[in-house]
Amino acid sequence: MDRIIQLALSGIANGAIFALVALGFVLIYKSSDVINFAQGELLLIGAYLTYTMVEMFGLWWPIGVVIAVVLAAAVGVVIEQLVLRPLIGEPVISVIMVTIGLSSLLRAIVGAIWGVTPRPAPQFLPTDTVTILGANVGVDRIWAFGLAIALFALLTLFFRLSREGIAMRAVADDQQAALSMGISVKKVWAVAWAIAAITAAVGGILLMSIFGGVSGTIGRVGLLVFPVVILGGLDSIPGAIIGGLIIGLLQSFAGGLLPPEWGLGEVAPFVILLLILLVRPYGLFGQRIIERV
Amino acid sequence: MQSGTFHTTYASDVSLRPYWPQRIRIIIVLALALIFPWFADRYWLNLANTIAIAAIGAIGLNILVGYTGQISIGHGGFLAVGAYTAGLMAVHLGAPMWITIPVASFFTAAVGAFFGLPSLRLKGLYLAIATLASQEIIIWVLTHGKLLGFGESLSLPRASNNLFGLPMEWLGNNDFAFYWVCLGALILTVIFVSNLFRTRAGRAFVAIRDQDIAAQVIGVDLFRYKLLAFATSSFFAGLAGALTAHYRGIISWERFTIDTSILFLAMIIIGGLGSVSGSIYGAAFMTLLPALLSNLARALSDVVPNINAYLPYMQQGAFGLAIILFLIFEPEGIVKMWRNVKDYFRLWPFSY
Numbered sequence: 001m002d003r004i005i006q007l008a009l010s011g012i013a014n015g016a017i018f019a020l021v022a023l024g025f026v027l028i029y030k031s032s033d034v035i036n037f038a039q040g041e042l043l044l045i046g047a048y049l050t051y052t053m054v055e056m057f058g059l060w061w062p063i064g065v066v067i068a069v070v071l072a073a074a075v076g077v078v079i080e081q082l083v084l085r086p087l088i089g090e091p092v093i094s095v096i097m098v099t100i101g102l103s104s105l106l107r108a109i110v111g112a113i114w115g116v117t118p119r120p121a122p123q124f125l126p127t128d129t130v131t132i133l134g135a136n137v138g139v140d141r142i143w144a145f146g147l148a149i150a151l152f153a154l155l156t157l158f159f160r161l162s163r164e165g166i167a168m169r170a171v172a173d174d175q176q177a178a179l180s181m182g183i184s185v186k187k188v189w190a191v192a193w194a195i196a197a198i199t200a201a202v203g204g205i206l207l208m209s210i211f212g213g214v215s216g217t218i219g220r221v222g223l224l225v226f227p228v229v230i231l232g233g234l235d236s237i238p239g240a241i242i243g244g245l246i247i248g249l250l251q252s253f254a255g256g257l258l259p260p261e262w263g264l265g266e267v268a269p270f271v272i273l274l275l276i277l278l279v280r281p282y283g284l285f286g287q288r289i290i291e292r293v
Numbered sequence: 294m295q296s297g298t299f300h301t302t303y304a305s306d307v308s309l310r311p312y313w314p315q316r317i318r319i320i321i322v323l324a325l326a327l328i329f330p331w332f333a334d335r336y337w338l339n340l341a342n343t344i345a346i347a348a349i350g351a352i353g354l355n356i357l358v359g360y361t362g363q364i365s366i367g368h369g370g371f372l373a374v375g376a377y378t379a380g381l382m383a384v385h386l387g388a389p390m391w392i393t394i395p396v397a398s399f400f401t402a403a404v405g406a407f408f409g410l411p412s413l414r415l416k417g418l419y420l421a422i423a424t425l426a427s428q429e430i431i432i433w434v435l436t437h438g439k440l441l442g443f444g445e446s447l448s449l450p451r452a453s454n455n456l457f458g459l460p461m462e463w464l465g466n467n468d469f470a471f472y473w474v475c476l477g478a479l480i481l482t483v484i485f486v487s488n489l490f491r492t493r494a495g496r497a498f499v500a501i502r503d504q505d506i507a508a509q510v511i512g513v514d515l516f517r518y519k520l521l522a523f524a525t526s527s528f529f530a531g532l533a534g535a536l537t538a539h540y541r542g543i544i545s546w547e548r549f550t551i552d553t554s555i556l557f558l559a560m561i562i563i564g565g566l567g568s569v570s571g572s573i574y575g576a577a578f579m580t581l582l583p584a585l586l587s588n589l590a591r592a593l594s595d596v597v598p599n600i601n602a603y604l605p606y607m608q609q610g611a612f613g614l615a616i617i618l619f620l621i622f623e624p625e626g627i628v629k630m631w632r633n634v635k636d637y638f639r640l641w642p643f644s645y
Contacts, residue, residue, distance in 0.1 A: 035418055086621045092417045093364050094620050097562050100555050101616030108610030112603055223429075223551070226422050267433035270426040277423045278411055 006136065007256040008249065013141035014210070015248020016148035020203040021221065022228040022240040023155070024196030030172040030235045031192040034084055034095050038103035039200060040222015045106065046072045046201025047208040047218055048114050054122040061122065069201045076197025077190050084189075107219060118215035121208050140209040151202060152241060155195070159237075164191055172235070224251075227269035230276055233286020242284060247272070309487055330472045338468035340584055345475035346536050347576035349482050351560040352569055353529025356486060358558070359567035360495070361522040362502030363412050367424035369553030370408075370431035371527045375401040375534025376544045377435060383453035383539070390474075390539050391456050397535035398528050405527020406520045413516055416505070428551055435546040446545030447538075454539055471540045478536060479573075482529060486569050489525070498522050502567075559612065563619045565628030574627040582615065583608040 021039055028036050049071050053064030079102065087098055129136045159165040164187075170178040171188045179185055207218050228247045232239025247269050255265020276283065300306040310316050330338060354368045378397035382388040388396075408431075411423040454460070454467075456474070464470035489495040497518040500508035509515050538544045556579060564575020590604045623630060 035421075083617055083621075090620070090624065092421070093358065093562075093566075094624055096364065096366075096418070096421055097558060098617055098620045101559070101613040101620070103613070104555070105610050105613030105617065108606040108608075108613060111609070112606035223425075226425060230419075230422060267430060270429040270433075274411065274423060274426040274430070277415055277419055277426070281415060281419050 003256070007252045009137045010141060011249035011252030012245060013137075013144045013248070014252060015245035016145045017203050017206050017210075017244075018221070018224055018228050018248050019241045019244025020148050020151060020199045020206075022225050022232070022244050023152070023237060024199040025225050025229055026232075026235065026237055026240045027168075027192045027199075028196050029229075030237075031168055032084070032189045035092075035099065036196070037096065037099040038079070038106055038222070039196070039225050040219040041103045041106035041110070042072065042076065042197050042200035043204035043207060043221060044110050044216070044219040045075055046197070046204030047214045048110055048204075049201070050205050050208070051119055051122060051214050052114075055119070065205065068205075069198055072197045072201035073194040076193040076195075079197075080190055080193035084193075085186075103219075103222070107216070111216070114214075116216065118213045120213050121211075138210070140206070144206040144210065147202065147206065151199065155199075155237075164188075168192060224269055227273040229283075230273050230281075231283055233283030235287055236283065236285035239283055239285035307491075309491075326476060330469055335466065335468045338472055340580060342468060342471050342475045342540060344573075344577045344580045345472075345479045346533050346540070347557075347560065347580055348479055348573040349475075349529055349536070350533035350557055351564065351572035351576045352482055352486050353526045353533065354557045355561045355564075355567065355569070355572045356489070356498070356529070357522055357526035359561055359565075359571075360490065360502060361498040361519070361526075362505075363409075363519065363522060364417065364421040365424040365523075365526070366421055366551065366554050366558065367408060367428040367431070368526075368530055368557045369549045369551060369555075370428040371401050371405050371530035372534035372537070372553060373431055373435055373546060373549030374404045374527075375531030376538040376549065377447070377534075378531070379535035379538045380447040380449055380544050383449045384447055387450070387453065389453055389455045389457075393453065394532065394535040394539070397538075398531040401531025401534065402524040402528035405530065406524040409520050409523025409527075412519045412523065425551070428554055432546055432550060435549075446543065448543040449538060451542070454542075467540075471536075475536060475540070478532060482532070483569055483573075486529075494518065494521060556612075559616050561626075562624075563615060563626055565626030568626070568628045571626050571628035574631070578615075578627065579612070582611055586611060 021043060024042070025036055025039050028034050046068065049068035050065055053059050053068045054061050057064070059067070083098055083102055084095075087095055129138050130142070131137075159169055167178070167183045168188050168191060170181065170183055171185055175185060178188075203221075204218060207221060208214050211218065224247065228243040229240060230243075231246060232241070232243025250268055250272065251265050254268035258264050300311065305311045310319065329341065333341065350368065350372060354365065357363050357365050375397045378400045379390075379393040382393040382396065383390075408424070408427040411427075412420050415423055452460070454470075464473065490499065497508065497513045498521075500511070500513050501515065501518060501522075505515060534549070537548070560575035560579045561572055562575070563578055564573065565571025586608050587604055590600045590607070593600050619626060
């Protein structure tokens with residue numbers, strides 16, 4: 001029983017991080033119809049920037065984290081301006097391939113700057129554990145969960161109350177109508193990429209804590225975004241949250257309860273992905289606009 | 294010099310290469326391909342073989358993506374199926390190459406048709422994500438192969454490299470002997486695929502790409518032809534995979550991850566979607582780019598210390614940058630650039 005609770009808790013914590021990453025992905029898709037294969041590299045950049053600010057430059061960690069997150073947002077905006085802006089209106093495959101090329105380029109840049117040897121996680125991240133319902137849970141995982149929830153609350157408020165947030169919802173709803181109401185769609189896209197990069201950076205910092213260090217494996221999580229967003233619905237923000245939690249739990253239970261040599265934790269999300277695509281391609285909460293043939 | 298399209302007979306209208314300049318160009322290219330191995334050292338032969346094998350795989354992917362319009366991010370998985378089928382047959386049955394390669398190709402075609410099933414309900418983006426899932430599932434099967442009775446990496450017995458009982462060593466060293474096998478396979482592939490798009494099935498593929506609903510209205514059986522496209526595409530992936538297995542002699546799953554799928558997609562995008570020659574240009578470009586970079590790094594190693602440590606990142610970065618720059622500045626690929634060059638000379642001194 002303890003083991004089940006343990007698996008459930010760690011699954012929820014991982015799921016919260018997946019949900020954060022997926023949230024950025026969904027934002028970009030909703031506002032500009034771009035499928036971002038470079039989401040995992042944004043995680044990587046966020047984690048490495050934080051590492052650099054705190055460990056290498058020796059900044060006080062809250063300042064280091066803030067600087068890293070701001071830099072990550074800047075990277076997101078630059079990517080949108082330089083790479084995706086010229087491809088507006090091009091076929092799906094071009095947009096997919098350009099983000100794939102981008103992920104390769106970003107990974108190369110990260111590798112050239114920071115190398116491949118894993119770096120230890122910065123000191124400020126907690127390493128001790130607490131006991132909840134008889135199961136040992138790392139404090140970092142609780143932090144991850146709490147931060148993810150806090151960020152969601154913040155973003156929800158942003159979308160409900162702020163001018164930019166409402167403009168983003170308008171663009172997601174109908175680009176042309178938004179344009180004719182005087183909303184700058186270009187600005188909205190830039191904001192979407194900035195937010196996506198910020199959520200990815202926070203996710204990267206949390207993953208750095210859970211993995212106990214920074215290395216290229218953090219970027220692998222980027223692929224897991226696909227099961228999450230397809231399960232939740234590609235264009236649904238609540239879907240990203242629920243999808244993230246479900247995939248986190250699924251991965252945790254499939255990897256922890258079944259024999260470990262099967263390695264089902266890695267493949268189970270993708271099997272689910274294939275099944276959902278066949279049965280319910282718009283996911284749990286997505287709009288049913290998918291075209292069938 | 295050809296200045297327009299003037300057909301006087303029906304035979305010239307339907308022929309693939311109606312003009313003498315085109316035919317002479319093909320003869321020159323073939324002659325160069327026949328002369329090349331006698332002068333090249335093993336380094337260049339190895340590159341040529343890699344390009345030929347990659348070109349076969351890229352042509353296969355182009356059938357699916359460029360001609361039928363079904364995006365697949367699972368091509369690496371199908372290469373793996375071909376390589377492992379050939380490898381397992383050679384290891385466990387002691388089967389020779391001329392049996393394993395065709396069997397592996399047909400088996401991969403069957404697997405490809407199976408993983409093409411989602412295409413009957415999905416298209417575009419959703420299909421791309423579904424093929425991504427199939428890639429991950431195939432790799433999982435390979436890495437956890439012990440459950441199914443085979444290990445993670447295989448090394449093929451040298452004796453399996455024989456053609457109709459004739460050992461490959463008889464032809465010369467491994468690279469030289471395989472040059473002829475790879476070249477032969479590539480030529481057969483090019484002839485088959487160039488003619489494929491003049492048949493009923495090929496026309497159906499193109500119709501599906503251009504407008505699937507319209508294709509269905511004029512009587513194209515979407516179910517049948519989409520699966521056929523997946524099967525044909527995977528057939529060539531299997532052929533390329535099986536050739537890789539026999540040529541390298543050792544295979545492991547790391548060679549066929551999602552990065553391989555992406556590499557092949559990059560080849561056809563950079564070469565030119567929906568073009569057989571474009572697939573070959575793209576395969577050559579993507580194989581030569583890292584090789585050129587490593588030669589460059591070696592040449593500069595005296596001037597710039599430590600450059601070799603950065604080589605993998607330079608290669609990966611150049612790969613990503615090439616994709617991005619081509620998509621932004623020449624989305625139709627090398628084929629279009631080559632056509633622009635030809636048009637310039639054909640229309641000179643006018644600009645159009």
